[in-house]
Amino acid sequence: MTNSTSTTTPVGAAVATPARAGRREWTALGVLMLPLLLVSMDVSVLYFATPAISADLHPSGTQQLWIFDIYGFVLAGLLMTMGSLGDRIGRRRLLLLGAAAFGGASLLAAYAGSAETLIAARAVLGIGGATLMPSTMALLRTMFTDPAQRAKAIGLWSGVMTGGIALGSVMSGILVEHFWWGSVFLVNLPAMALLLLLGPVLLPESKDPRPGRFDWPSVPLSMAAVLPVIYGLKEIPSEGWHPRYAVSVAVGLLFAALFVRRQRTGPSPLIPPALLKGHGFTPALVLNLLATLGVMGSAVFTTQYLQSVLGKSPLSAALWSLLPSVFIGAAGPVTTQLVQRGVNRGYVVAGGFAVMAAGYGLMAGAGTDSLWLVLAGTGVLACGAVAIMSQLTDLAMSSAPVERSGTASSLLETGSEFGGALGMALLGSIGTAVYRHEMPATAPDPARETLGGALATAGRLPGRAGGMLLDTARHAFTSGMQAAMIAGAVLLALAAVGAAVTLRGTETGQGGK
DSSP, X not given: OOOOOOOOOXXXXXXXXXXXXXXXXXXXXXXXXXXXXXXXXXXXTTTTTHHHHHHHHOOOHHHHHHHHHHHHXXXXXXXXXXXXXXXXXXXXXXXXXXXXXXXXXXXHXXXXXXXXXXXXXXXXXXXXXXXXXXXXXXXXXXXXXXXXXXXXXXXXXXXXXXXXXXXXXXXXXXXXXXXXXXXXXXXXXXXXXXXXXXXXXXSOOOOOSSOOOOOTTHHHHHHHHHHHHHHHHHHHHHHOSOHHHHHHHHHHHHHHHHHHHHHHHOSSOSSOGGGGGSTTHHHHHHHHHHHHHHHHHHHHHHHHIIIIISOOOHHHHHHHHHGGGGGHHHHHHHHHHHHHTTOOHHHHHHHHHHHHHHHXXXXXXXXXXXXXXXXXXXXXXXXXXXXXXXXXHHHHHHHSXXXXXXHHHHHHHHHHHHHHHHHHXXXXXXXXXXXXXXXXXXXXXXXXXXXXXXXXXXXXXXXXXXXXXXXXXXXXXXXXXXXXXXXXXXXXXXXXXXXXXXXXXXXXXXXXX
């Protein structure tokens, strides 16, 4: 399979038709989907393993937080670096190196004998994940040169990515129930072994033929820009606007300004500024961030609603949350068909945001016993999100030069990390503010802070007092969720208008230089 870079086509000259992918490329896509699924699952795979890990390794409170968070922080901080590195040394080579690291770290994590070892293994898993995510998308971009086939492949990629996060928590619960906690990591090994075995045979190598020198100073600058912002935004929903978290965000933004300045003035930047000038690339980046904001902003509430308001066990809540995922797989391909049949991409993405807003609207009507309404809203929201992300990913990857496809993919995924953290901070803060306003001043302080605090306090109160406090807290939380859902619906409706305006001139397959 050959890939060509763009040249100026003389007027009247025939335009070469892109080569269509065959069985080899579609088989390779299937091989790429397995590690992608596992990387996305690793975000949530520890949800039900934590009690068993705590009983076995006896981590401190701080160590337990790091066991959870180190994977996501390392992954987010290294995405841009790994995307640029893959463009230079070869995306297949980086993918296989990452798969080896991911598999080795999974084995180390499964048999970790201390909290420190598990934290280190989770950090290496984050490094491996940062290589796998942009490499899979960059390879997909080079394997599928036909716009229609590429759009279909990206739709499948988006569905797998979204579904993996929901599936991770369920698989964690099932494995821990029947095996020991290390089994949640061992499931990674067969997929990574398959990738290492078939990758050299099925996947083409591709890289930038003229990459320039690697800009090493930009690596710590990018991490210093990303990590403090994501840390601060993720802590704000549960801890409030504490000065420490506000300072963390401010420090990250300062380093972000320094990072941008270096990219504009450096001779061989990690992120070439010209990449952002590609037709439709920057709007796709911003709108994708807003879509992720909507997905993660709702997840803050639905998880707590199922467990703390409806009283379901963690595993039962995870199984119920899988139900809306049934329809996710069809959303990307259906949207792709609409665009390929001539529906303007801007209107399709705008429609996706409108569908997401409708999902938020459904959840805004939830009471303290509205399981099916919340599940319906979550399903509608997820379908809209996958439809949006598949189209925006296709647009961004098509508008970026092939030699920079790894960098383009890493920018999209870094934007998604920011969007998720911002969604949790923004909508979580609205929900928390309403909850605290609704709770009576006479309630114990922990109960007035969070619903979790109310649950713990109610269990220690005698007689009917505990039940009354719990009912009040559940109504207050539901009120906060309703307010956040209304705010989210308004934001997504505005994003729909923005998509219709900014993407109106884009078409499937545009770009691809």
